[in-house]
Amino acid sequence: MSATPIAKRVRGFLPVVVDVETAGFDCQRNALLEIAAVVIAGESGELQPVQTLHYHIQPFAGSILDPQALAFNGIDPEHPLRGAISEAEALRDLFRQLRTQVRSQGCRRAVLVGHNANFDLSFIHAAAARENLKNSPFHPFSTLDTVTLAALALGETVLAKAVMRAGLEWDGKQAHSALYDAERTAALFCWIWNRFDRSTLSPFHPLAGATTPSRQE
Template identity: 65%
Template sequence: MASLAGRFRGFLPVVVDVETSGFDPERNALLEVAAVIIGGEVGQLKPVASHHFHVMPFTGAVLDPAALAFTGIDPFQPLRGAVSEEDALRGIFRAVRTAVKAAQCRRAILVGHNAAFDLSFIKAAEKRSGVKNNPFHLFSTFDTVSLAGLAYGETVLAKAALAAGLSWDHAQAHSALYDAQQTAELFCKIVNSFDLNRIHS
Protein backbone atom coordinates (compact mmCIF):
# COMPACT_ATOMS: atom_id res chain seq x y z
CA MET A 1 0.00 0.00 0.00
CA ALA A 2 1.45 3.39 -1.03
CA SER A 3 2.14 6.05 1.58
CA LEU A 4 0.22 9.30 1.85
CA ALA A 5 3.40 11.30 1.19
CA GLY A 6 3.34 10.24 -2.45
CA ARG A 7 -0.39 10.55 -3.09
CA PHE A 8 -0.54 14.33 -3.61
CA ARG A 9 3.03 15.18 -4.64
CA GLY A 10 4.21 15.58 -1.07
CA PHE A 11 1.23 17.63 0.12
CA LEU A 12 -0.70 16.58 3.22
CA PRO A 13 -4.44 17.27 2.91
CA VAL A 14 -5.86 19.09 5.93
CA VAL A 15 -9.56 19.96 6.00
CA VAL A 16 -10.31 23.46 7.28
CA ASP A 17 -13.62 25.13 8.04
CA VAL A 18 -14.19 28.63 9.36
CA GLU A 19 -17.23 30.44 10.72
CA THR A 20 -17.20 34.19 10.24
CA SER A 21 -19.17 37.39 10.78
CA GLY A 22 -19.55 38.02 7.06
CA PHE A 23 -18.00 37.38 3.66
CA ASP A 24 -15.15 39.92 3.61
CA PRO A 25 -11.94 38.48 5.14
CA GLU A 26 -10.46 41.95 5.59
CA ARG A 27 -13.46 43.49 7.41
CA ASN A 28 -15.37 40.58 8.94
CA ALA A 29 -14.24 38.52 11.91
CA LEU A 30 -12.98 34.97 12.06
CA LEU A 31 -15.18 33.46 14.81
CA GLU A 32 -14.35 29.75 14.66
CA VAL A 33 -11.69 27.68 12.95
CA ALA A 34 -11.31 23.91 12.79
CA ALA A 35 -8.73 21.71 11.10
CA VAL A 36 -8.99 17.96 10.52
CA ILE A 37 -5.78 16.09 9.70
CA ILE A 38 -6.04 13.35 7.06
CA GLY A 39 -3.95 10.22 7.48
CA GLY A 40 -3.79 6.56 6.54
CA GLU A 41 -2.53 4.66 3.54
CA VAL A 42 -3.49 5.46 -0.04
CA GLY A 43 -6.94 4.01 -0.72
CA GLN A 44 -7.71 4.01 2.99
CA LEU A 45 -7.45 7.69 3.89
CA LYS A 46 -9.31 8.78 7.01
CA PRO A 47 -9.56 11.70 9.44
CA VAL A 48 -7.06 11.12 12.25
CA ALA A 49 -7.08 14.27 14.39
CA SER A 50 -9.21 17.39 14.88
CA HIS A 51 -8.25 20.82 16.22
CA HIS A 52 -10.78 23.56 16.95
CA PHE A 53 -10.81 27.09 18.35
CA HIS A 54 -13.46 29.70 19.09
CA VAL A 55 -12.01 33.08 18.15
CA MET A 56 -12.59 36.57 19.52
CA PRO A 57 -13.35 39.21 16.85
CA PHE A 58 -10.41 41.46 16.07
CA THR A 59 -10.71 45.11 17.10
CA GLY A 60 -12.84 47.01 14.59
CA ALA A 61 -14.29 43.90 12.93
CA VAL A 62 -17.66 44.27 11.21
CA LEU A 63 -20.19 41.85 12.71
CA ASP A 64 -22.98 41.32 10.21
CA PRO A 65 -26.20 40.47 12.11
CA ALA A 66 -27.37 38.23 9.27
CA ALA A 67 -24.16 36.21 9.39
CA LEU A 68 -24.38 35.85 13.17
CA ALA A 69 -28.00 34.73 12.90
CA PHE A 70 -27.01 32.16 10.26
CA THR A 71 -24.23 30.63 12.36
CA GLY A 72 -25.95 31.10 15.71
CA ILE A 73 -22.72 32.46 17.19
CA ASP A 74 -22.70 35.12 19.90
CA PRO A 75 -19.11 36.40 19.58
CA PHE A 76 -19.03 37.79 23.11
CA GLN A 77 -20.63 34.87 24.95
CA PRO A 78 -18.14 34.29 27.80
CA LEU A 79 -18.69 30.53 27.84
CA ARG A 80 -17.34 30.20 24.29
CA GLY A 81 -13.79 30.12 25.66
CA ALA A 82 -12.66 32.18 22.69
CA VAL A 83 -9.00 32.97 22.06
CA SER A 84 -7.28 35.59 19.96
CA GLU A 85 -6.68 35.11 16.24
CA GLU A 86 -2.99 34.82 17.03
CA ASP A 87 -3.48 32.00 19.53
CA ALA A 88 -5.93 30.17 17.27
CA LEU A 89 -3.62 30.30 14.26
CA ARG A 90 -0.58 29.32 16.30
CA GLY A 91 -2.47 26.29 17.59
CA ILE A 92 -3.70 25.22 14.16
CA PHE A 93 -0.39 25.88 12.39
CA ARG A 94 1.62 24.03 15.04
CA ALA A 95 -0.61 20.94 14.82
CA VAL A 96 -0.52 20.94 11.03
CA ARG A 97 3.27 21.36 10.86
CA THR A 98 3.66 18.41 13.24
CA ALA A 99 1.36 16.29 11.07
CA VAL A 100 3.19 17.28 7.87
CA LYS A 101 6.51 16.20 9.39
CA ALA A 102 5.09 12.93 10.74
CA ALA A 103 3.64 12.06 7.32
CA GLN A 104 6.98 12.88 5.64
CA CYS A 105 5.23 15.44 3.47
CA ARG A 106 6.69 18.81 2.47
CA ARG A 107 3.66 21.03 3.02
CA ALA A 108 -0.06 20.96 3.79
CA ILE A 109 -2.77 21.71 1.28
CA LEU A 110 -6.09 23.11 2.49
CA VAL A 111 -9.19 21.06 1.76
CA GLY A 112 -12.50 22.83 2.15
CA HIS A 113 -16.07 23.14 0.96
CA ASN A 114 -15.66 26.40 -0.96
CA ALA A 115 -12.00 26.20 0.00
CA ALA A 116 -11.01 29.63 -1.35
CA PHE A 117 -13.30 31.23 1.24
CA ASP A 118 -11.67 29.39 4.14
CA LEU A 119 -8.15 30.07 2.86
CA SER A 120 -8.90 33.79 2.42
CA PHE A 121 -9.93 34.14 6.09
CA ILE A 122 -6.90 32.17 7.29
CA LYS A 123 -4.56 34.40 5.26
CA ALA A 124 -6.26 37.62 6.41
CA ALA A 125 -6.06 36.57 10.08
CA GLU A 126 -2.44 35.55 9.56
CA LYS A 127 -1.63 39.00 8.18
CA ARG A 128 -3.43 40.82 11.02
CA SER A 129 -1.88 38.73 13.78
CA GLY A 130 1.63 38.50 12.38
CA VAL A 131 1.78 34.73 12.85
CA LYS A 132 4.53 33.15 10.76
CA ASN A 133 5.21 29.70 9.29
CA ASN A 134 1.87 29.10 7.62
CA PRO A 135 2.08 25.39 6.68
CA PHE A 136 -0.53 25.59 3.91
CA HIS A 137 0.10 26.09 0.21
CA LEU A 138 -0.50 29.78 -0.35
CA PHE A 139 -3.04 29.43 -3.17
CA SER A 140 -3.66 25.81 -4.19
CA THR A 141 -6.55 23.96 -2.52
CA PHE A 142 -8.72 20.88 -2.86
CA ASP A 143 -12.38 21.89 -3.02
CA THR A 144 -15.03 19.33 -2.09
CA VAL A 145 -17.65 21.37 -3.95
CA SER A 146 -16.00 20.34 -7.21
CA LEU A 147 -15.16 16.83 -6.03
CA ALA A 148 -18.71 16.17 -4.81
CA GLY A 149 -20.17 17.65 -7.97
CA LEU A 150 -18.08 15.21 -9.98
CA ALA A 151 -18.70 12.19 -7.77
CA TYR A 152 -22.33 12.67 -6.73
CA GLY A 153 -23.81 15.53 -8.72
CA GLU A 154 -24.24 17.54 -5.50
CA THR A 155 -22.50 20.76 -4.45
CA VAL A 156 -24.24 21.57 -1.14
CA LEU A 157 -22.30 19.95 1.71
CA ALA A 158 -25.33 18.43 3.45
CA LYS A 159 -26.69 16.96 0.20
CA ALA A 160 -23.27 15.71 -0.87
CA ALA A 161 -22.72 14.03 2.49
CA LEU A 162 -26.07 12.25 2.28
CA ALA A 163 -25.40 11.23 -1.34
CA ALA A 164 -22.10 9.74 -0.18
CA GLY A 165 -23.92 7.66 2.44
CA LEU A 166 -22.76 9.77 5.37
CA SER A 167 -24.96 11.02 8.19
CA TRP A 168 -25.91 14.68 8.54
CA ASP A 169 -27.17 16.46 11.66
CA HIS A 170 -28.72 19.82 10.79
CA ALA A 171 -28.59 20.82 14.48
CA GLN A 172 -24.77 20.63 14.45
CA ALA A 173 -24.27 22.19 11.01
CA HIS A 174 -22.52 25.57 10.78
CA SER A 175 -20.20 24.61 13.61
CA ALA A 176 -16.66 24.79 12.24
CA LEU A 177 -15.71 21.51 13.89
CA TYR A 178 -18.75 19.57 12.68
CA ASP A 179 -18.55 20.91 9.13
CA ALA A 180 -14.81 20.21 8.96
CA GLN A 181 -15.28 16.65 10.21
CA GLN A 182 -18.08 15.98 7.71
CA THR A 183 -16.05 17.53 4.89
CA ALA A 184 -13.11 15.33 5.85
CA GLU A 185 -15.27 12.21 5.71
CA LEU A 186 -16.60 13.29 2.31
CA PHE A 187 -13.12 14.04 0.95
CA CYS A 188 -11.75 10.69 2.10
CA LYS A 189 -14.66 8.76 0.63
CA ILE A 190 -14.27 10.40 -2.76
CA VAL A 191 -10.47 10.07 -2.89
CA ASN A 192 -10.53 6.46 -1.67
CA SER A 193 -12.91 5.55 -4.50
CA PHE A 194 -10.26 6.37 -7.11
CA ASP A 195 -7.81 3.57 -7.95
CA LEU A 196 -4.72 5.36 -9.25
CA ASN A 197 -3.22 2.15 -10.62
CA ARG A 198 -6.30 1.58 -12.76
CA ILE A 199 -6.46 5.21 -13.88
CA HIS A 200 -2.79 5.29 -14.90
CA SER A 201 -2.78 1.91 -16.64
Protein backbone atom coordinates in the same frame (compact mmCIF):
# COMPACT_ATOMS: atom_id res chain seq x y z
CA MET B 1 -4.89 -2.65 -2.47
CA SER B 2 -1.44 -1.63 -1.23
CA ALA B 3 -0.93 1.49 0.85
CA THR B 4 0.50 4.63 -0.71
CA PRO B 5 2.07 7.06 1.80
CA ILE B 6 0.23 10.36 1.80
CA ALA B 7 3.39 12.24 0.86
CA LYS B 8 3.59 10.27 -2.39
CA ARG B 9 -0.15 10.22 -2.97
CA VAL B 10 -0.63 14.00 -2.93
CA ARG B 11 2.68 15.23 -4.34
CA GLY B 12 4.23 15.96 -0.97
CA PHE B 13 1.15 17.75 0.35
CA LEU B 14 -0.74 16.81 3.51
CA PRO B 15 -4.51 17.29 3.09
CA VAL B 16 -6.06 19.29 5.94
CA VAL B 17 -9.83 19.80 5.85
CA VAL B 18 -10.70 23.26 7.17
CA ASP B 19 -13.97 24.98 7.95
CA VAL B 20 -14.30 28.50 9.33
CA GLU B 21 -17.27 30.36 10.76
CA THR B 22 -17.14 34.12 10.31
CA ALA B 23 -19.04 37.33 10.97
CA GLY B 24 -19.45 38.06 7.26
CA PHE B 25 -17.90 37.44 3.85
CA ASP B 26 -15.10 40.04 3.88
CA CYS B 27 -11.92 38.46 5.25
CA GLN B 28 -10.36 41.89 5.83
CA ARG B 29 -13.25 43.47 7.75
CA ASN B 30 -15.37 40.65 9.19
CA ALA B 31 -14.21 38.63 12.18
CA LEU B 32 -13.00 35.04 12.09
CA LEU B 33 -15.03 33.42 14.90
CA GLU B 34 -14.32 29.70 14.72
CA ILE B 35 -11.96 27.36 12.91
CA ALA B 36 -11.74 23.58 12.75
CA ALA B 37 -9.14 21.50 10.96
CA VAL B 38 -9.09 17.76 10.28
CA VAL B 39 -5.78 16.22 9.22
CA ILE B 40 -6.12 13.48 6.60
CA ALA B 41 -3.61 10.66 6.12
CA GLY B 42 -3.71 6.89 5.92
CA GLU B 43 -1.34 3.96 6.14
CA SER B 44 -3.85 1.26 5.26
CA GLY B 45 -4.33 2.27 1.65
CA GLU B 46 -7.33 4.50 2.39
CA LEU B 47 -7.41 8.11 3.53
CA GLN B 48 -8.89 8.80 6.95
CA PRO B 49 -8.89 11.54 9.61
CA VAL B 50 -5.94 11.31 12.00
CA GLN B 51 -6.24 14.53 14.04
CA THR B 52 -8.92 17.17 14.68
CA LEU B 53 -8.21 20.70 15.91
CA HIS B 54 -10.86 23.23 16.94
CA TYR B 55 -10.75 26.84 18.15
CA HIS B 56 -13.29 29.49 19.15
CA ILE B 57 -11.84 32.90 18.31
CA GLN B 58 -12.36 36.38 19.71
CA PRO B 59 -13.25 39.02 17.09
CA PHE B 60 -10.22 41.11 16.24
CA ALA B 61 -10.22 44.76 17.29
CA GLY B 62 -12.27 46.92 14.91
CA SER B 63 -13.84 43.98 13.10
CA ILE B 64 -17.37 44.17 11.73
CA LEU B 65 -19.94 41.66 12.98
CA ASP B 66 -22.71 41.24 10.43
CA PRO B 67 -25.97 40.39 12.29
CA GLN B 68 -27.16 38.25 9.36
CA ALA B 69 -23.99 36.17 9.46
CA LEU B 70 -24.32 35.67 13.21
CA ALA B 71 -27.96 34.66 12.84
CA PHE B 72 -26.96 32.13 10.17
CA ASN B 73 -24.21 30.41 12.15
CA GLY B 74 -25.80 30.91 15.57
CA ILE B 75 -22.63 32.26 17.19
CA ASP B 76 -22.79 34.77 20.03
CA PRO B 77 -19.26 36.24 20.08
CA GLU B 78 -19.81 37.55 23.63
CA HIS B 79 -21.07 34.29 25.13
CA PRO B 80 -19.06 33.64 28.31
CA LEU B 81 -18.91 29.87 27.73
CA ARG B 82 -17.40 30.06 24.24
CA GLY B 83 -13.88 29.78 25.61
CA ALA B 84 -12.67 31.98 22.78
CA ILE B 85 -9.01 32.87 22.35
CA SER B 86 -7.27 35.47 20.20
CA GLU B 87 -6.58 34.99 16.51
CA ALA B 88 -2.86 34.96 17.24
CA GLU B 89 -3.13 32.24 19.89
CA ALA B 90 -5.41 30.08 17.75
CA LEU B 91 -3.34 30.34 14.59
CA ARG B 92 -0.02 29.83 16.37
CA ASP B 93 -1.28 26.58 17.87
CA LEU B 94 -2.95 25.46 14.63
CA PHE B 95 0.17 26.16 12.57
CA ARG B 96 2.46 24.48 15.13
CA GLN B 97 0.38 21.30 15.25
CA LEU B 98 0.02 21.13 11.49
CA ARG B 99 3.74 21.59 10.94
CA THR B 100 4.29 18.65 13.30
CA GLN B 101 1.89 16.53 11.25
CA VAL B 102 3.51 17.61 7.98
CA ARG B 103 6.91 16.45 9.26
CA SER B 104 5.61 13.20 10.73
CA GLN B 105 3.90 12.27 7.45
CA GLY B 106 7.01 13.07 5.40
CA CYS B 107 5.24 15.88 3.54
CA ARG B 108 6.49 19.27 2.36
CA ARG B 109 3.52 21.34 3.43
CA ALA B 110 -0.22 21.21 4.03
CA VAL B 111 -2.86 21.78 1.39
CA LEU B 112 -6.24 23.13 2.48
CA VAL B 113 -9.27 20.99 1.67
CA GLY B 114 -12.61 22.73 1.97
CA HIS B 115 -16.12 23.17 0.65
CA ASN B 116 -15.57 26.42 -1.27
CA ALA B 117 -11.97 26.17 -0.09
CA ASN B 118 -10.76 29.59 -1.21
CA PHE B 119 -13.17 31.24 1.24
CA ASP B 120 -11.60 29.38 4.18
CA LEU B 121 -8.07 29.99 2.93
CA SER B 122 -8.70 33.71 2.47
CA PHE B 123 -9.75 34.09 6.13
CA ILE B 124 -6.69 32.17 7.34
CA HIS B 125 -4.38 34.32 5.19
CA ALA B 126 -6.02 37.54 6.39
CA ALA B 127 -5.82 36.54 10.06
CA ALA B 128 -2.19 35.46 9.71
CA ALA B 129 -1.34 38.79 8.07
CA ARG B 130 -3.08 40.74 10.86
CA GLU B 131 -1.06 38.84 13.45
CA ASN B 132 2.17 39.02 11.43
CA LEU B 133 2.47 35.22 11.31
CA LYS B 134 4.71 34.19 8.43
CA ASN B 135 5.00 30.45 9.04
CA SER B 136 1.70 29.14 7.71
CA PRO B 137 1.98 25.45 6.80
CA PHE B 138 -0.63 25.85 4.04
CA HIS B 139 0.20 26.21 0.37
CA PRO B 140 -0.41 29.89 -0.39
CA PHE B 141 -2.96 29.33 -3.16
CA SER B 142 -3.45 25.66 -4.07
CA THR B 143 -6.50 23.96 -2.54
CA LEU B 144 -8.54 20.78 -2.89
CA ASP B 145 -12.22 21.71 -3.15
CA THR B 146 -14.96 19.25 -2.25
CA VAL B 147 -17.47 21.28 -4.26
CA THR B 148 -15.69 20.18 -7.43
CA LEU B 149 -15.14 16.63 -6.21
CA ALA B 150 -18.78 16.24 -5.14
CA ALA B 151 -20.03 17.65 -8.44
CA LEU B 152 -17.95 15.07 -10.31
CA ALA B 153 -18.59 12.07 -8.07
CA LEU B 154 -22.15 12.72 -6.88
CA GLY B 155 -23.73 15.39 -9.07
CA GLU B 156 -24.11 17.68 -6.05
CA THR B 157 -22.41 20.89 -4.95
CA VAL B 158 -24.26 21.55 -1.67
CA LEU B 159 -22.40 19.95 1.24
CA ALA B 160 -25.45 18.51 3.00
CA LYS B 161 -26.87 17.02 -0.20
CA ALA B 162 -23.51 15.55 -1.24
CA VAL B 163 -22.94 13.99 2.18
CA MET B 164 -26.38 12.39 2.19
CA ARG B 165 -26.10 11.19 -1.41
CA ALA B 166 -22.86 9.45 -0.43
CA GLY B 167 -24.83 7.63 2.27
CA LEU B 168 -23.06 9.42 5.12
CA GLU B 169 -24.70 10.90 8.21
CA TRP B 170 -25.88 14.51 8.21
CA ASP B 171 -27.51 16.32 11.12
CA GLY B 172 -28.94 19.67 10.07
CA LYS B 173 -29.15 20.79 13.71
CA GLN B 174 -25.36 20.60 14.04
CA ALA B 175 -24.60 22.21 10.67
CA HIS B 176 -22.81 25.58 10.50
CA SER B 177 -20.58 24.67 13.40
CA ALA B 178 -16.99 24.73 12.13
CA LEU B 179 -16.23 21.45 13.89
CA TYR B 180 -19.24 19.56 12.56
CA ASP B 181 -18.89 20.91 9.02
CA ALA B 182 -15.16 20.14 8.94
CA GLU B 183 -15.75 16.58 10.15
CA ARG B 184 -18.52 16.02 7.58
CA THR B 185 -16.42 17.57 4.81
CA ALA B 186 -13.54 15.29 5.81
CA ALA B 187 -15.83 12.25 5.67
CA LEU B 188 -17.05 13.28 2.22
CA PHE B 189 -13.53 13.96 0.96
CA CYS B 190 -12.29 10.55 2.14
CA TRP B 191 -15.35 8.78 0.72
CA ILE B 192 -14.84 10.27 -2.75
CA TRP B 193 -11.06 9.85 -2.71
CA ASN B 194 -11.10 6.24 -1.48
CA ARG B 195 -13.87 5.27 -3.89
CA PHE B 196 -11.76 6.61 -6.75
CA ASP B 197 -8.63 4.80 -5.54
CA ARG B 198 -10.53 1.52 -5.39
CA SER B 199 -11.29 1.87 -9.09
CA THR B 200 -8.89 1.04 -11.88
CA LEU B 201 -9.18 4.67 -13.02
CA SER B 202 -6.76 5.57 -10.26
CA PRO B 203 -3.08 5.44 -11.26
CA PHE B 204 -2.41 4.20 -7.71
CA HIS B 205 -4.59 1.10 -8.11
CA PRO B 206 -2.54 -2.12 -8.54
CA LEU B 207 -4.39 -2.91 -11.77
CA ALA B 208 -4.17 0.60 -13.22
CA GLY B 209 -3.10 0.52 -16.83
CA ALA B 210 -3.92 -3.15 -17.22
CA THR B 211 -5.49 -3.84 -20.59
CA THR B 212 -8.29 -6.24 -21.30
CA PRO B 213 -7.49 -8.59 -24.19
CA SER B 214 -9.63 -7.76 -27.20
CA ARG B 215 -12.20 -10.29 -28.29
CA GLN B 216 -11.39 -12.13 -31.47
CA GLU B 217 -14.10 -11.66 -34.04
